[in-house]
Amino acid sequence: MSIPIKQVKLHKLSMRLNNPFMTSFGTLQDKEFFIIEAVDKDGKRGFGESVAFTSPWYTEETVKTNEHVMEDFLIPILQKNEIAHPDEVSNLFSSIRRNNMAKAAIEGAIWDLYAKRENMSLSEALGGTKKTIDVGISIGIQPTIQDLLHVIEKYVKEGYKRVKIKIKPGRDIDVLREVRFHFPELSIMADANSAYTLKDVEHLKKMDELDLMMLEQPLAHDDIVDHAKLQAAIETPICLDESINSLDDVKKAIQLGSCKIINIKIGRVGGITEAKRIHDYCEKYNIPVWCGGMLEAGVGRAHNVALTTLPQFILPGDTAGSSHYWQEDIIRPEVEVEQGMIHVPDKPGIGYEIDGEALKKATVGVKTFDFH
Ligand code: OSB
């Protein structure tokens, strides 16, 4: 039986992060994004969240391109086709090149709606097995090393299972050395967001003495060849983030030896179905994966929680608690982290309710698309 979608709504939201988030590219404080609401004929509602930023520094997508592609291409495709299972959505969308975050936002709403109609949690619908998930935290570049050490201390006390430190040229080895010195036992990783080139091999090699869990995306956002050369030259495992947009990318990266670990982000790979395909492949070939983050609000965060319940997510992800990011999140309850763990909800769908008032407060516009 097909999923009887009656209406899709695009809620445009604007929310301010508690703390500005600094990467090798710049600083982010206000986040604009869409909450996608898919309503069926029984009035059940599924939710998705778009994760592109206002400027295309991470991938080429932006809030505006997400809106354009959803409104002018993806929603019209949904209006013309019947869907029995959310796994069909990525095939339906394959006539549209890339625009993975736009695709994932819509597909996410359909996954949630499907799970609710089946009276299953999203985790269950995906075949997830864990009841709790381990999480770490991603820390933006701080003004000084002292600030960074203070922030790390706070998160370690809160129980986060590992810390990820953003680095860039000039703010890398010395910072990491200092952190390692103060936290000899801590699981530490570094994320460069593509700030280096192969000219930096000798420099990056110095990280080998710091016992890092991994070095995330040191080289170009679209590269897998140079990463293979770098991985051959250093001991620290490389994890790819920006370079992975599909299962095909994963197969090539693994074949070339470009990395030893994969960061899976639902938005970057075009949806939960593709994320699951990547997970299954990595499980078969024994490649550790973890779930990355895009500074999501509650809906996107809930999708990440559900995905992380799949068994090959063996490394802690970047899914920190709601209150780390937001004064007030849009879901109830909020995502809470206790001793570095999130308890996976067992209610139908994403398992968190949208708070109507909080949604309204953050909303700057709504567009409605009816299905016939
Ligand atoms: O590179 O993983 C990244 C945030 C925005 C864009 C890219 C990245 C990040 C993070 C933060 O590292 C993850 C999070 O806390 O959501």
Ligand code: MG
């Ligand atoms: Mg990254």
